Amino acid sequence: MLAIAFALIGPAVDPATxxxxxxxxxxxxxxxxxxxTVTSPAMGRNIDLQVLHPAGGGSRGTYxxxxxxxxxxxxxxxxxxxxxxxxxxxxxxxVVLPMGGQASYYTDWVSDDPRxxxxxxxxxxxxxxxxxxxxxxxxxxxNAIGGLSxxxxxxFIIAARNPGLYRAVAGYSACPDIAMAAGAMMFxxxxxGGNPGNMWxxxxxxxxxxxxxxxxxxxxxxxxxxxxxxxxxxxxxxTKIKPTLAExxxxxxxxxxxVNTCMVAFDQRLRAAGIGAKIDYHPVxxxxxxxxxxxxxxxxxxxxxxxxx
Numbered sequence: 001m002l003a004i005a006f007a008l009i010g011p012a013v014d015p016a017t018x019x020x021x022x023x024x025x026x027x028x029x030x031x032x033x034x035x036x037t038v039t040s041p042a043m044g045r046n047i048d049l050q051v052l053h054p055a056g057g058g059s060r061g062t063y064x065x066x067x068x069x070x071x072x073x074x075x076x077x078x079x080x081x082x083x084x085x086x087x088x089x090x091x092x093x094x095v096v097l098p099m100g101g102q103a104s105y106y107t108d109w110v111s112d113d114p115r116x117x118x119x120x121x122x123x124x125x126x127x128x129x130x131x132x133x134x135x136x137x138x139x140x141x142x143n144a145i146g147g148l149s150x151x152x153x154x155x156f157i158i159a160a161r162n163p164g165l166y167r168a169v170a171g172y173s174a175c176p177d178i179a180m181a182a183g184a185m186m187f188x189x190x191x192x193g194g195n196p197g198n199m200w201x202x203x204x205x206x207x208x209x210x211x212x213x214x215x216x217x218x219x220x221x222x223x224x225x226x227x228x229x230x231x232x233x234x235x236x237x238x239t240k241i242k243p244t245l246a247e248x249x250x251x252x253x254x255x256x257x258x259v260n261t262c263m264v265a266f267d268q269r270l271r272a273a274g275i276g277a278k279i280d281y282h283p284v285x286x287x288x289x290x291x292x293x294x295x296x297x298x299x300x301x302x303x304x305x306x307x308x309x
Contacts, residue, residue, distance in 0.1 A: 021128035023136060031055040032089050033079075036136070040128055042108075042120035049129075050075060052088045052095040053137050061142035061167075061307030062094040062133055064125060066106055066151030069188055071099055082293035091300075093309040094137045098125070103192040105185065106147070106154030107211060110201055115193040121154070126162045144303050146170030146226070148292045149259075150188070153181065160213040160220060168224035168306035172295040173287055175262035176227075177269070178212035184258065214266060217273050224306035225270070225277035228295040229260045230285020255287040278302045 024046065025037035035050045054060065065084070067076050076097035078084040088095050098106075101121055109119040125145075133139050143166050147155040152174020159169040175181040182203045186196035200207035209215055263279065270277050280298055285291045 021124075021132060023132050026136075033085060034137075038124075038129060038132060040120070040124045042123040042128060043118050045117070047124060048099045050079065050097045050099070051133070051137055052079075052085055052097070054092055057138065058092065059138050059140040060092045060094055061144065061309055062096060062130070062137070062139045063303065063307060064096045064098075064143065064145040064155075066098065066145070066147030066154050067101070068147075068149040068151055069103055069192070071101055073099075075099065077289070078296075081289040082296060084293075084296060087297065087300075091304065091309050093304070093307055094133060094139055096129070096133055103150070103189045103194055104154075105150055105157065105199065107157060107199065109199045110207060111198040113194050113198040115195070119199075122158055122161065125158060126165055130165070140308075142167060142307055144168035144170070144224075144307050146172070146299070146303065147174065148172040148295075149174060149287065152176070152227075153178070153185070156213040156220075157211050159223065160216040161211070163219040163223075166223065168226070168303045169220065170226040170299045170303055172228050172292045172299070173230070173256060173259050174227065175259050175266070177214040177262050177266045178208065179214065180262045180265060182208065214269055217269055217275065220270070221273070221275050224302050225275070226279075226299040226302040227263055227266075227277060228280040228282070228291075228298065229263045230256045230282045230287075230291055256285060259287065 020041045022039050023036050024039055027035045029035055032055055033050060033052055038047050038049060040047050065078055067078065071077065072080045076099060078097055102116065104116065104119045104121050106121040106125065108122045112118045130143065134141060145155045145159055145166050146169060152171030153176060155169055156171055156174065156176035159166045189196040189199065200211060213220065267279055280295065
């Protein structure tokens with residue numbers, strides 16, 4: 001009954017407010033990449049994004065691809081640290097890359113934060129933005145959402161709370177079981193200078209349960225689901241992308257081990273519910289960008305067909 005009740009929960013948004021969002025800046029960087037600035041009435045500020053898209057016309061689906069705990073400055077880390085731009089160049093899909101949202105988990109916070117201000121990312125991504133993307137980039141209304149680490153948590157949270165909006169969901173080194181991730185989430189927010197209580201209140205409050213995909217598992221039924229994880233054991237990419245080998249091993253290793261434990265538990269929940277998912281368990285790999293580039297490539301046979309791309 002709990003899961004059924006949560007299936008009906010979503011952000012309460014005034015349609016008039018959502019419709020007031022608009023694109024106020026457009027800069028075509030290359031034939032396949034455009035920077036836009038969008039007003040967000042929900043957050044009371046402008047949000048910068050970049051969109052990877054085909055050079056030609058024709059309608060296509062849209063993949064909302066979220067960043068990690070510390071989003072890139074000036075561009076998404078997906079384009080700064082992986083080959084995402086080249087990978088999507090020949091694919092008939094829009095890839096929306098939001099910028100900003102450090103330690104936000106891409107959700108609507110219950111209170112403004114002295115460090116981060118007003119976070120209403122779920123409202124922005126689900127109510128204010130999709131119509132603008134479809135209108136400007138020939139979107140056909142078919143959507144998927146994914147992300148790495150924090151962004152993967154956010155992708156599953158958003159999809160579970162807005163099941164009618166997405167046909168596919170991906171989490172690269174993410175932990176969608178929010179009860180298991182609560183301690184790490186609170187630490188990550190506090191470590192960046194925010195107040196974790198401003199997100200959903202104290203752990204155990206109704207808002208935490210209302211954002212836990214593990215308690216809304218039925219809302220994921222029928223979607224194409226992809227998840228990937230390493231084990232924290234050093235693998236072939238430890239000297240790449242990240243600045244030091246030590247950071248990959250001594251920080252990224254334990255984090256990925258925790259992700260792996262969480263993903264096994266979430267996988268068991270999916271199996272118990274009879275919900276299919278493509279889950280890549282890799283015997284090695286730390287919490288670092290070269291592995292997420294690999295996972296992006298590996299996920300496309302699952303995500304792409306759901307988008308018709």
